[in-house]
């Protein structure tokens with residue numbers, strides 16, 4: 001009999017089809033994981049789960065008696081309660097490394113779009129307003145090149161962003177992380193500094209740290225007030241690292257100039273969210289890593305991690321080694 005697995009939200013089709021040859025795979029899209037009877041039935045039988053943003057806590061694990069591995073199709077794993085998973089002997093895995101340049105491209109795109117007001121000016125042209133308005137300083141944006149780029153969270157993705165800023169745009173790089181990264185200092189002349197200094201001195205503040213208890217609500221009123229009034233703030237990590245109401249206030253009060261957001265506290269963000277009514281806010285729907293090429297690579301890596309876990313082998317990208325019992 002084929003082992004049962006659950007695919008959740010996002011597994012690229014060719015990868016899912018391949019998995020279906022070896023496993024009895026059920027696919028669920030944004031299922032109510034607490035109440036959907038079909039999901040809960042599948043969960044009781046599943047030995048593995050592969051997918052995106054499945055909220056995993058002790059409650060869910062209590063239904064999952066056969067589960068060995070949860071393979072995230074993402075580098076972030078704030079959706080997983082790793083302590084509870086380790087207690088239940090369930091391994092968790094993620095997909096680092098294959099998405100760094102893709103996310104960095106997206107973050108740089110958002111950064112330039114916010115600085116040069118590209119989405120706003122695109123609407124200006126398409127709505128026929130160019131016909132009746134002179135192009136003047138009501139439409140001008142700000143330079144990117146030679147401005148100071150501050151990166152909070154200098155992991156692989158942070159470094160890919162630093163590389164673009166340093167080599168492509170002659171930007172001095174400041175960074176703040178838990179521990180200094182000598183390789184980034186050598187490669188991009190990146191300068192390690194306190195969060196306060198980074199906020200005070202950066203023209204672009206780019207938040208890339210993973211969501212953890214330490215980074216939840218990391219950027220709020222005080223931090224926005226420390227930033228330059230000309231600063232542009234970019235969030236490419238997870239929504240809850242920022243206190244969103246404080247960001248709204250900071251933009252309204254001109255404590256900062258603009259923001260670029262790929263992530264929100266609640267996703268999908270509600271259409272009447274105040275951030276969506278601000279022309280100086282550039283948004284994308286949490287899509288930083290999602291290109292055709294890279295989603296396929298992430299799904300392939302996640303499938304490899306899943307199969308290792310199901311076969312009793314140690315997955316390459318195991319994130320809770322405490323659950324490894326073989």
Ligand code: GLV
Nearest residue numbers: 073074075076289
């Ligand atoms: C995307 O946000 C990821 O964590 O891969």
Ligand code: GLV
Nearest residue numbers: 153155156157208
């Ligand atoms: C992001 O900062 C990462 O760790 O890749």
